[in-house]
Amino acid sequence: MGKDNEARVSVEIAGSTAVVLLDNPGQLNALTKDMCLQLVGAFAGLSTNDEVSSIVVRGAAGNFCAGIAIDEMDQVLFDRDADGELINHFDLLDKIIVGCPKTTIAVVEGHCFGGAWQLASACDIQLASDNVRLAITPARIGLVFPRPGIERLVRTVGEHRAKYLLFSGAEISIAEAERWGMFTRVIAQGRLEEELAALLGKLAANSPYSIARTNEAINLVRQGEATEGWWEAMWEENGANADLAEGRSAFYSRRTPDYGGLPQ
Incomplete structure (x- = not known):
């Protein structure tokens, strides 16, 4: 020190x-x-x-x-x-x-x-x-x-x-x-x-994508800046994100999911 x-x-x-x-x-x-x-x-x-x-x-x-x-x-x-x-x-x-x-x-x-x-x-x-x-x-x-x-x-x-x-x-x-x-x-x-x-x-153990986007959403809601356009774009991205595909595959296979990194 x-x-x-x-x-x-x-x-x-x-x-x-x-x-x-x-x-x-x-x-x-x-x-x-x-x-x-x-x-x-x-x-x-x-x-x-x-x-x-x-x-x-x-x-x-x-x-x-x-x-x-x-x-x-x-x-x-x-x-x-x-x-x-x-x-x-x-x-x-x-x-x-x-x-x-x-x-x-x-x-x-x-x-x-x-x-x-x-x-x-x-x-x-x-x-x-x-x-x-x-x-x-x-x-x-x-x-x-x-x-x-x-x-x-x-x-x-x-x-x-x-x-x-x-x-x-x-x-x-x-x-x-x-x-x-x-x-x-x-x-x-x-x-x-x-x-x-x-x-x-x-x-x-949980999805970096889910945590990061949820954190962003909560911060925008608190600031009154969560626009309809932001929600629509995020939801479009949400359905196609790789973590969701991996999480569902792991669930069906009864294995631990292997998530990627944070969203860009």
Whole structure:
């Protein structure tokens, strides 16, 4: 890792899965500007890696993330380019995760404070340990939560709960977070790795075409951009796609399907 206090992001690829690790344990894996830039670069590279179908985002040393590093908040959220234009590196990171064509999974354990929930919720799936401590805390320091985080929080928990979470900055129990739908699944800490492995196994066994096009459809529906023309073109393609032919053949032959790669 280099220096013990060095904040960094590492990427490890095993089979079809990439693990993106937030590694800044001295600040509970809070994000620095350099970490945001590393994350954007990592996702850009993994998005075009034909060998990778799933990306897992998690934190080092038993914690997920403590949001934005306070001592780098100006550099992360209010940076300026050479022309003086405002740059929000956290919003750019959110955008590249949401737009990633691969299946993204946040593994959330320990501390999940500040913008950490937004980071996790940008992923397709969130697996949370039952030891998670969750609070969305921008009001404690005079900050407004970023737009993608507010919009996603309102969609997830509703207007009144979003106001409670953002106005108060209160820590809520993992049971409340589960009831409010803030994570896809909440799992006992001792079973987290087992459940993650099982999920990755299911994803690897299923059709890359089906998963990718379904993900695209859900994102377009959420954005209000799923046009009639897009659905018609996708449905035409759907009936003729090679994964469907292989899946049906495998079903009739009672064998494991051998699917191809992601659709172009």
